[in-house]
Amino acid sequence: MDRSLPELTDAVxxxxxxxxxxxxxxxxxxxHPGDIAEVLNYVDEEHKxxxxxxxxxxxxxxxxxxxxxxxxxxxxxxxxxxxISEAVNExxxxxxxxxxxxxxxxxxxxxxxxxxxxxxxxxxxxxxxPEESAGGIMESEFVAxxxxxxxxxxxxELREVAEKVERVHNVYAVDDHGKLVGILELWRLAISYxxxxxxxxxxxxxxxxxxxxxxxxxxxxxxxxELVEIPVVDAGGRLVGRxxxxxxxxxxxxxxxxxxxxxxxxxxxxxxxxxVWRITLLRIPWLFTGLVGGIGxxxxxxxxxxxLESTLALxxxxxVITAMGGNVGIQCSAVVVRSLALGELEAYHMGRxxxxxxxxxxxxxxxxxxxxTAVALAWKGDLRLGRIIGISLFLCILWASATGTLVxxxxxxxxxxxxxxxxxxxxTMNDVVNLLIYFTVASVILSGG
Amino acid sequence: MDRSLPELTDAVxxxxxxxxxxxxxxxxxxxHPGDIAEVLNYVDEEHKxxxxxxxxxxxxxxxxxxxxxxxxxxxxxxxxxxxISEAVNExxxxxxxxxxxxxxxxxxxxxxxxxxxxxxxxxxxxxxxPEESAGGIMESEFVAxxxxxxxxxxxxELREVAEKVERVHNVYAVDDHGKLVGILELWRLAISYxxxxxxxxxxxxxxxxxxxxxxxxxxxxxxxxELVEIPVVDAGGRLVGRxxxxxxxxxxxxxxxxxxxxxxxxxxxxxxxxxVWRITLLRIPWLFTGLVGGIGxxxxxxxxxxxLESTLALxxxxxVITAMGGNVGIQCSAVVVRSLALGELEAYHMGRxxxxxxxxxxxxxxxxxxxxTAVALAWKGDLRLGRIIGISLFLCILWASATGTLVxxxxxxxxxxxxxxxxxxxxTMNDVVNLLIYFTVASVILSGG
Numbered sequence: 001m002d003r004s005l006p007e008l009t010d011a012v013x014x015x016x017x018x019x020x021x022x023x024x025x026x027x028x029x030x031x032h033p034g035d036i037a038e039v040l041n042y043v044d045e046e047h048k049x050x051x052x053x054x055x056x057x058x059x060x061x062x063x064x065x066x067x068x069x070x071x072x073x074x075x076x077x078x079x080x081x082x083x084i085s086e087a088v089n090e091x092x093x094x095x096x097x098x099x100x101x102x103x104x105x106x107x108x109x110x111x112x113x114x115x116x117x118x119x120x121x122x123x124x125x126x127x128x129x130p131e132e133s134a135g136g137i138m139e140s141e142f143v144a145x146x147x148x149x150x151x152x153x154x155x156x157e158l159r160e161v162a163e164k165v166e167r168v169h170n171v172y173a174v175d176d177h178g179k180l181v182g183i184l185e186l187w188r189l190a191i192s193y194x195x196x197x198x199x200x201x202x203x204x205x206x207x208x209x210x211x212x213x214x215x216x217x218x219x220x221x222x223x224x225x226e227l228v229e230i231p232v233v234d235a236g237g238r239l240v241g242r243x244x245x246x247x248x249x250x251x252x253x254x255x256x257x258x259x260x261x262x263x264x265x266x267x268x269x270x271x272x273x274x275x276v277w278r279i280t281l282l283r284i285p286w287l288f289t290g291l292v293g294g295i296g297x298x299x300x301x302x303x304x305x306x307x308l309e310s311t312l313a314l315x316x317x318x319x320v321i322t323a324m325g326g327n328v329g330i331q332c333s334a335v336v337v338r339s340l341a342l343g344e345l346e347a348y349h350m351g352r353x354x355x356x357x358x359x360x361x362x363x364x365x366x367x368x369x370x371x372x373t374a375v376a377l378a379w380k381g382d383l384r385l386g387r388i389i390g391i392s393l394f395l396c397i398l399w400a401s402a403t404g405t406l407v408x409x410x411x412x413x414x415x416x417x418x419x420x421x422x423x424x425x426x427x428t429m430n431d432v433v434n435l436l437i438y439f440t441v442a443s444v445i446l447s448g449g
Numbered sequence: 450m451d452r453s454l455p456e457l458t459d460a461v462x463x464x465x466x467x468x469x470x471x472x473x474x475x476x477x478x479x480x481h482p483g484d485i486a487e488v489l490n491y492v493d494e495e496h497k498x499x500x501x502x503x504x505x506x507x508x509x510x511x512x513x514x515x516x517x518x519x520x521x522x523x524x525x526x527x528x529x530x531x532x533i534s535e536a537v538n539e540x541x542x543x544x545x546x547x548x549x550x551x552x553x554x555x556x557x558x559x560x561x562x563x564x565x566x567x568x569x570x571x572x573x574x575x576x577x578x579p580e581e582s583a584g585g586i587m588e589s590e591f592v593a594x595x596x597x598x599x600x601x602x603x604x605x606e607l608r609e610v611a612e613k614v615e616r617v618h619n620v621y622a623v624d625d626h627g628k629l630v631g632i633l634e635l636w637r638l639a640i641s642y643x644x645x646x647x648x649x650x651x652x653x654x655x656x657x658x659x660x661x662x663x664x665x666x667x668x669x670x671x672x673x674x675e676l677v678e679i680p681v682v683d684a685g686g687r688l689v690g691r692x693x694x695x696x697x698x699x700x701x702x703x704x705x706x707x708x709x710x711x712x713x714x715x716x717x718x719x720x721x722x723x724x725v726w727r728i729t730l731l732r733i734p735w736l737f738t739g740l741v742g743g744i745g746x747x748x749x750x751x752x753x754x755x756x757l758e759s760t761l762a763l764x765x766x767x768x769v770i771t772a773m774g775g776n777v778g779i780q781c782s783a784v785v786v787r788s789l790a791l792g793e794l795e796a797y798h799m800g801r802x803x804x805x806x807x808x809x810x811x812x813x814x815x816x817x818x819x820x821x822t823a824v825a826l827a828w829k830g831d832l833r834l835g836r837i838i839g840i841s842l843f844l845c846i847l848w849a850s851a852t853g854t855l856v857x858x859x860x861x862x863x864x865x866x867x868x869x870x871x872x873x874x875x876x877t878m879n880d881v882v883n884l885l886i887y888f889t890v891a892s893v894i895l896s897g898g
Binding site for chain 2: 006009030032034035038042066155158159162167168169186187189190191205207219222223224225226228245246248249250252253256257259260261263264265266270271272274276279280283284286287288290291293294295297298299301302305308309312313315316317318319320321322323324326327328330331333334335337338339342349356359360363364367368371372375422424427428431435
């Protein structure tokens, strides 16, 4: 690579601004398709297709496979069916399927029909799997040999498919019915003698995943077992595809982005989105939820006008009650969400986590509730106010940590994304509940004590 | 593997409870070291070392390399120097260095002294690099050959080191001074004829990273260029190590966990921490920050007693103002933080992101401010209150999205972690600022209009 990515971007933008598109081809010649894809993500929507046409033909498929979905969509509208099918033809099936999946049904079937019979079949097959399942991220190309062959025969098979199958790290041993019986690591093959049978080289204690496993689970397996490539099998144990490390990297980043976006009350796409309208549409529903919750809080507080009029200082402590409830809730839920996402044992043994969180909340509640009581006393010299605030803060911390811990776990049990539990919906609900706790405590102490 | 991970855990816990530790060896025999490591993470601290002693000797090093830091620490205190050095001897240098790095200086140098001279040297070398740099995650084992050799000679080199170097996917071509000149992908070697020179197989447009590059940047490169293994070079371009895909997976997960934890006001370690006291110590500083901010809010509000007494309904809308400010702020900052973490171009071209966020905030501010004004009007029939609330909400949304966007960018410029910007510190500061905006607007409108 001649230039760093920011330099390349500047160079491209300069050419676009000057209308010198014809210089782009030479500029791209020595660059990496991954960088060109990043530049395409960055340039203005109206120029994307025009810039793409200057990508050297040999790189075009890889560039197309590496751009973001939003960029892909705008590129695809600018390309002809023939251009698309040529690129698709050069790509591994998983990347080809991602591209075809972005087309509308009519365009997709036109492009599919321009492909070779064999590719058409395996792509149709892949397109049937949900996008976020093992089947949705796998590619159908792999190197498989019967278990009785010699090393030379296995390598010959690899040689024959080498042009079509990228990033080979394993050769798979299958039986007569295509059932996966073991894995041959490539380095083992490479250092073994040609005439040797592969049988003793086969690892039979291998890990494979079913086509319908969720991609997050696949990624957790890959991390736990340090797998560079995972074979995917159908219900009968037949090898149908493989998931390579680059897909695993993508999945892990995607899932982390999605979880973080959910926590923040938006969606993964927001991180890459360019259109102000689409960003607004992603975010405003959650803000609207917050608004409704806030209006709820206002109505709730209005029911305690009597208390507020007698002790206006109650109002002063409203922000600290809601803020602390929010902070405790997000601490608990973020930790639980992340732990679940990493596929940790807490997913199965929740009792210990719950006990731990309750104990932490008790300590925090006593310490922070105590401090706030002291501050209120010192400031206002009002014992009742001190008691109201201390007790409420303690109860709010307990409530926030209970919901922060239990809601993600419950969501997971119900097969929803636990990350929803740390989003604005919960925060909003907690605001209302915490205010209810606060004013109820206030009302009891003010009237009774 | 005979059992799923939860089943294995249950089986182990059952044996521990019944005191039948001697049955653990047979239980572990057919399991994966990654699973045994997870179980060790899970069992009670006092039993960890005892359980570990029943791990079959051949697996022990891999198990040790895969447990979490907290588990490692408690295991290491239970093991003798000899046991530790035996495990370290069997591991790749990066994992060995991680283990030695957990020991205190005295223990570390005792264990180091029990190792072979060669290992001792490369481990000392590795331990010098910061933990989160390329040097800190690389291993010193790799397969390197001069560029003039034949395929057979390269494979012979691989064969000789195969026992010591795990997960080989690339062979590196170096010149007489050890300078990296290109990469030989293993599959290319495997399918080429023995007597051929490797020269034409060498990829010279390779990507390498300097020893001092931050691990997050390394992971972003790996994802962008789909690299299964990254060579690490020193200032003179000499090959000093390589980073393998399993390290990359770990880094990506670790960084995502750290960012999410920072957003939530805690630290990465919290996700795996078992001790209630340590969890409390991780979380309470941030809660304390929130408490101080909340007390600040209370004092601030007390300065506006006059306004509150004349229009108590002002208090009712305090929660909606702080909640909406918080929600907008976290949306912006999470998106910017994630975009920076993924190494996207926004890190260099910030202007566009800023404009976009301002526009989104304007739309959201107008829409939501309008709705809230209408609600206040309909409910209280007070035009001044409606104006106060609508204008304040609009200004608070603008402020929250400005800080949510600019603060992470500024932190990055100053070489701090941008994720700090979405944490409780900013939320707390925004609460105070938003209340100041709200009551200032109220005071102006109430006195003037």
